[in-house]
Amino acid sequence: MTLATDSTIDRNQQLFDRARQVIPGGVNSPVRAFKAVGGTPRFIQRAQGAYFWDANGKRYIDYIGSWGPMILGHGHPAVVEAVQKAVLEGFSFGAPTEREVELAEAILERVPSMDMVRLVSSGTEAGMSAIRLARGATGRSKILKFEGCYHGHADALLVKAGSGLATFGNPTSAGVPPEVVQHTLVLEYNNIQQLEEAFALHGKELACLMIEPIAGNMNFVRASVPFMRRCRELCTQYGALFVFDEVMTGLRVALGSAQSVYARSIPGFEPDMTVLGKVIGGGMPLAAFGGKRAVMEQLAPLGPVYQAGTLSGNPVATACGLATLKEIGKPGFYEELGRKAQLLISGLQGAADKAGVDFCGDSEGGMFGFFLFKELPQNYAKVMTTDNARFNTLFHGLLDRGVYIAPALYEAGFMSAAHTDADIAETAAAAADVFKLLSK
Numbered sequence: 001m002t003l004a005t006d007s008t009i010d011r012n013q014q015l016f017d018r019a020r021q022v023i024p025g026g027v028n029s030p031v032r033a034f035k036a037v038g039g040t041p042r043f044i045q046r047a048q049g050a051y052f053w054d055a056n057g058k059r060y061i062d063y064i065g066s067w068g069p070m071i072l073g074h075g076h077p078a079v080v081e082a083v084q085k086a087v088l089e090g091f092s093f094g095a096p097t098e099r100e101v102e103l104a105e106a107i108l109e110r111v112p113s114m115d116m117v118r119l120v121s122s123g124t125e126a127g128m129s130a131i132r133l134a135r136g137a138t139g140r141s142k143i144l145k146f147e148g149c150y151h152g153h154a155d156a157l158l159v160k161a162g163s164g165l166a167t168f169g170n171p172t173s174a175g176v177p178p179e180v181v182q183h184t185l186v187l188e189y190n191n192i193q194q195l196e197e198a199f200a201l202h203g204k205e206l207a208c209l210m211i212e213p214i215a216g217n218m219n220f221v222r223a224s225v226p227f228m229r230r231c232r233e234l235c236t237q238y239g240a241l242f243v244f245d246e247v248m249t250g251l252r253v254a255l256g257s258a259q260s261v262y263a264r265s266i267p268g269f270e271p272d273m274t275v276l277g278k279v280i281g282g283g284m285p286l287a288a289f290g291g292k293r294a295v296m297e298q299l300a301p302l303g304p305v306y307q308a309g310t311l312s313g314n315p316v317a318t319a320c321g322l323a324t325l326k327e328i329g330k331p332g333f334y335e336e337l338g339r340k341a342q343l344l345i346s347g348l349q350g351a352a353d354k355a356g357v358d359f360c361g362d363s364e365g366g367m368f369g370f371f372l373f374k375e376l377p378q379n380y381a382k383v384m385t386t387d388n389a390r391f392n393t394l395f396h397g398l399l400d401r402g403v404y405i406a407p408a409l410y411e412a413g414f415m416s417a418a419h420t421d422a423d424i425a426e427t428a429a430a431a432a433d434v435f436k437l438l439s440k
């Protein structure tokens, strides 16, 4: 292809200019626009394994993996085959299929805290529906979330903390009337004292507490074990449903998801409801929410809580999800994925240490994060003290060297089964170069 070799033409820039004429900001999801980091977004032409290629034909090692779904890497042959077969059988029927039942069974087997699950098409839809169900099932209106956790862009969830504890949140987006978020309480992540005070004041009115157990929307911040234990105890004590948003962590940090990671430290630990997305669809639009039978049976057509979707349980998406689940269920899959994520973090740490740059990182299974700090942050306020300019230097330095990390400092990274130790060594070498710039 001539375009790929003609370095005078920047096809990414051309496409971005064209896109901005017809799509707001040139993108269909804001973070893709590189607004935080500046520069021209890369328009992706194709992907295979651990790599994708932009419109100029430049190759990148891909550490976003479509923001989590591509746990096997791109174009895994078994998944491609399943999708091709499904496409030939039909794109969408608007009537039930065996594959939906199979996928529901497969999800419940892996995340056994749920008795039943409903399939939808996006994490936003799943989170929004879980909140409605929690409210319907408890007959309560108030919900509790944490600053820095993202649960999709449903109105009631686009909220930041108010001016003090026990004040309800303020909308983070225009178009969300304050009345719509008046029932949403926002607290600091990992702050047990605030949590206890909030439950003492509002516990009996809370339909649910929703949490990202390992918050990937503030890069990578774990809920501490004592904090998680207290969340569980207080929800039980006050009759609020404990909702785990595992859209990102689900079947990503472990086959049993983040809840299985916490159950290692808190025996018998389970949330009441779980929200899933990303990995369960293997890159196709598919998400889910589920929980205990008594709660799930409140949903239409059985119960009074309405929820529906034309493309819910789509036959091509379920085929993609099922094929993905089959691969990730193979023995040793998560051990290897976790080993590689750790190898990456230690490689980056070594490079940063050598250059004298403050750095710390963490990972669980195939999800990782790192910060230009000496110590891992515990909450959103701390994450947001990151020096933007330094992060942007790191991001663009890596991008120039063919390594694509999330174009925002508050996003997690994702390892896939397709990444090799050689890819990781290449990444660490690129980082070593860039850290030299940061140490000056």
Ligand code: PMP
Pocket: 067, 121, 122, 123, 124, 125, 127, 150, 151, 152, 153, 212, 216, 217, 245, 246, 247, 248, 277, 278, 287
């Ligand atoms: N919850 C979490 C934890 C997420 O990370 C995301 C998306 N990144 C969502 C919900 C929303 O999912 P979607 O983008 O599929 O609507």
